[in-house]
Amino acid sequence: MREHVRRSGCFRHRFFMDGEISEVFDFIALKRSVGEYIDSLHLEPGDRIPTENKLCRKFEASHYQVRKVLAELNAERGWVTIQGSGTYIPGGLERRPRERVIAVVRSYLHDMITQMSDAHSLALENKYQFLLFGIDHAEIVAEQECLEHLLTRRLHALVIDPHPGNPKMRETLDRFVAQGTRVVLLNGSEELRRRYPTYSFNYHRAGYMALVQLMRQNVRKVIHIAPYNSIAWQHEEFRQGVDEASADFSFPVERMFGKMMLDVRSFRWSWQPQEFQLPLEDGCGYIDDNDPFEASYVQTRLQEAGFRSSPVISVYHTSGPSACATLCFNMNERMKWVVNELIHNAGNLPHEHRFNPVLTPPSESPEPYRVLWG
Missing domain, CATH: 1.10.10.10 (Winged helix-like DNA-binding domain superfamily/Winged helix DNA-binding domain)
Incomplete structure (x- = not known):
């Protein structure tokens, strides 16, 4: 039953x-x-x-x-x-409470997680989530899609290194501000810098320092290997710094545009564009603001040619072993400073802050770079 x-x-x-x-x-x-x-x-x-x-x-x-x-x-x-x-x-997004979330959107770097470790720890200590998005700087669409996704949330802060070619960037950042999100730039155009707090690396100073450092080593001229086909603001700032020092001291600088690229099929490195020819000259200084590995390659080739009085200097966002002198920016320190301001400064943020580079000497042994480049 x-x-x-x-x-x-x-x-x-x-x-x-x-x-x-x-x-x-x-x-x-x-x-x-x-x-x-x-x-x-x-x-x-x-x-x-x-x-x-x-x-x-x-x-x-x-x-x-x-x-x-x-x-x-x-x-x-x-x-x-x-x-x-x-x-x-x-x-009614503007009526919701802000999330304890700090989102960082920037161009992808292979060691970006390590470079954000201190900032990440600081955010967690203060009970904030720390979201990190690495976007290929050639992918404007991917960057915009990421920002549109973040707009569905009401973040505490957005820290961004904006793509210089994104036509919707100003409008999109204004939408974040309208819903109460604090926006901070890591770089940007003059227009964006005027509108939002910007905490950037001083690439202009780095370019100026690079030329002055080589002049002190009594080189007769400097060859500047600049990034090929790049529209990034930091490279333009760096070139301006080099040009200003060249004008101030009436020192000759020859600029060449090229970049070493890896062919994934043959696993061999080659210069782009293909017609690029690296001039190896004794008594000539070299500036390479592409990559410290590329600069180390240039230094190694000069040493193999027997040119001991041809110094090379590079610029990078972190310190590490290099066959040449490097102007290093401390990304970990910058991001920790930015996150600390966003968490503890409830008032108006400083509108601009520039982080200067530090010159680090070359590694004692460049042998690893001979192995790397073959």
Whole structure:
């Protein structure tokens, strides 16, 4: 014999069969009741859905049951869930509380996680999430898609090294500001620098220092190997610094545009464009602001040719072993400084701060670079 009994005030059904009691939970009834209750609140865009704990108490249901109900209702109604904050009616983003999230969007670097380690630790210590997005600087569409995704959340801060060719950048950053997100640039055009706080590396000073450093070594002229086909602001700033020093001291500088690229099929390095020819001259100084590995290659080739009085200097965003002198920027230090300002400075941020490079000498042994370049 089977008898059905419904307990008052909950969504469980008991069945008595053959002297035993079985209990079944009525999920559909709970989902309908929760949906009707939320509708009765007449919530507006940007309002928060009642919390899971509140719904558990009201409907005498478990967290698992309410969580499952909310997940289905969320999928059906398109609510917006913000981790650590709650679930909201779509729209009215500016009314939601800001998330304790700092997002960093910049060009991809192979060691970018290491370079952000101190900033990441500082954010976690202060109970902030630290989101890092590495975008290929040739991918404007990917950068914009990333920003559009972040706009669905109300971040505490966005730190960005914007692509110079993105026509929607100013409009997009203004949208972040409109919803209460603090925007900080790591670099940018003059127009963007005027609008947003910018904490950048002083590449102009690096270019000036590079030429002065080579002049002190009594070279007769300097060859500047500049990045081929680059529109990045830092390279333009670096060139301006070199040109200013050249004009100040009436010192000859020959600029060549080229970059070493790896052919993944043959696993051999070659210069681009193909017609680029690296001139090896004794008594000539070389500036390479492409990459310290490329500069080390140039230094190694000069040494193999027997040119001991042809110094090479490079510029990079981190220190490390190199066959030549390097003007290093400390990215870890900069990002930690930026995150500290965003967390502890509740007022207006400093509008601009420039981080200067530090000259590091070449490694004692350039042997690894001979192996690297073959």
